[in-house]
Amino acid sequence: MRPGTPRAAPAIGGRERLSDWIDRHSAQVFIWPAVIMILVFSIFPLVASLIMALSRIRFRGGTYNVRFVWFQNFEKQLFGSEQFHFLGTFSGLGLLGWAVGLAVTLLIAWLAISYLRGPVTAVGLVGRLFTWGLSLGLGWLFAATLFSGHSFGTLGTTLFYVFVGCGLQFVIGLALAFLCSLPIRGRTFFRVVFFIPLMITPIGVGYAFRMMADTTKGPFSPVWQWAGLGDFAWAADAWAARFFIVIGDSWQWIPFIFVVMLAALESVPRDYVEAAQVDGATSWEIFKDITWPQVVPVAATVLLIRVIEAFKIVDLPNIMTAGGPGIATESMTLHALFAWRSLDLGQSAAVAYLLLFVTVVTCVSFFNLVVLRRVRA
């Protein structure tokens, strides 16, 4: 409690009333429901799931037996027979692969050296080691798969959805919000219309976009026929299918970024902007030097929320392509879901844990290195 906050004195003589007791312990009463719920529903399952990830679970006629196998499940995903599924196929680096890999290594080495020159704290160093390690690993993963002409697995696909999807959504959402913050007629109309996709269930979005993209029965089929692509099936081409899912996801989530950024842009004081206009600044200069610095904190937060949610993507790939062709559009959540369906609980939990690791490192790095350092400093 802050100093100076009066506390209700315990009743003298006789029993204290319940409401007084609650009031005296309000600091506990307010927070414990949330703490208990999070402990029961997040921390217990998290530990249980870790134990599952470290065991092999076999079902035999109604019962199951659990055998502790340490890291075998993770080994199988990272180095063993499931490697192609999770990481992708490797067979030697191409020229471009080497170039990209070395570029990533140099970039991280440069970041590391410039950090180590400044003041170093133990926590900061450990956190950064995770960030650098993961970025290095992912850099070489893409160097060895995508840039060497091999296909990547569900990890790469998930990262594709997260980075390409969120980047696209952020840029378009911000641009639309900026246009709607201009003094034009019909702003309210556009604002309402642009918000609609957020309200549609993701499963619905999945089916709607499947209809849209159908080259024989969909609304654009005359266009496809005319372009000579009548037999082309989106769902049968890896990259087309991936982009197709990103488009569906963006259609749904651009409104979220749009609404938040519009609120932020409108909260920028008009005086600043008008003063700059009087001084003869161009619109671009006004946006870059006045508006943008004011909305950066909101932008970072909304992007972080979006990235966190994007890592969990499952319904769109499940509905639109069922992970196909092959495993090209399978996200990590879908990978774990399929493993669970085939009753391989250990593998499922291992994939889920790997997803958790990547998500935590990415989001915490983003939060500490971008949101806290650059924005709120």
Place this chain on the structure above:
Amino acid sequence: MNRSAMQWLFEPPSIRDMAPGTKLIVYAILTFWTAFVLFPIYWVLITSFKSAIDVNSGPVYLPFVDFQPSLHAWKELFVFDFWDTLRAYMNSLIIALSATAASVIIGSMASYALARFEYQPRFGVVFMFVLVMIGAFVAVGRYGVDWRLSCAVGVAIFYFLARALGRHFRARLSNGDILFWMISQRILAPIVVVVPIYMMFQQVSLLDTHIAIILTYTVINLPIVIWLMYDFFTSIPIDLEECAQLDGATRFGVFWDIVLPLSRSGLAATTLLVMILSWNEYLLALFLSTSRAQTMPILVAAMNAGERGILWWSMSVVIIVMIIPVVILAVILQRYISKGLLLGAVKG
């Protein structure tokens, strides 16, 4: 084009006005995006009135011109399958509304507490708790101890350890740590926790009930509520609350009568977001409900798993019907939302 025409097109006549050329470009982009947003919705809407032949024989665009709209899909869902549809719809409504209410109330209480009180849990005690919990888990999973016994013994051991050894730990956590811990729970992908949650509800035989799904949704949305509401609460001047307390209001009275009304724009936006997330949730419902507590997203997915292939027309009906509650809520809350979505920038 000569210079004066360019000037007329792209140079603003006054600082409050835009040049006609710029305006044209802006309107073109906005109109294009309107079409991009509305066309899929339009297509879903007309598909719901199409017969199977109209869908399968290639695209038809305009009702009454290209094809004769029929109500067969609507009839099928609301006359023949009326009870199934109604049940799933009511399930979804009950679950989404209860979960939204619960997580907004519990979440804003917690984030208000973090904004106003100071907590200093000892680091060692937290560490002991985790150790005891892992021990309890190993006892259940490895040695087949009954989970109730294991929980009770674990709680008892933790209580005595904390009483006996708690004083010796110096390092303490702060409010910021608790806040970060709570918010970071959102990072947890549902797939990581869903199987243990499934087993947990199986143990207490609550599988396929409303209460199981409501509890789960409440927890997964708590972090978002805490995150969004924290900044609103810290921005409310503390003097106001102190005045009320001097006048004899209880803490809960202050929270209910002063703090919540002052942060209603934030509450409105948070409520809408949480409602959308729990109304549309798919993965957890897939695990936790089989028939009785089935929600709409599961109904949609199940409808197409049958042998008849994808029933585009029925599904379109469901998609349209599913938008309605969210739209109603959005309309009710709309005048608060634009202010409420500032996400931590309220402090300026």
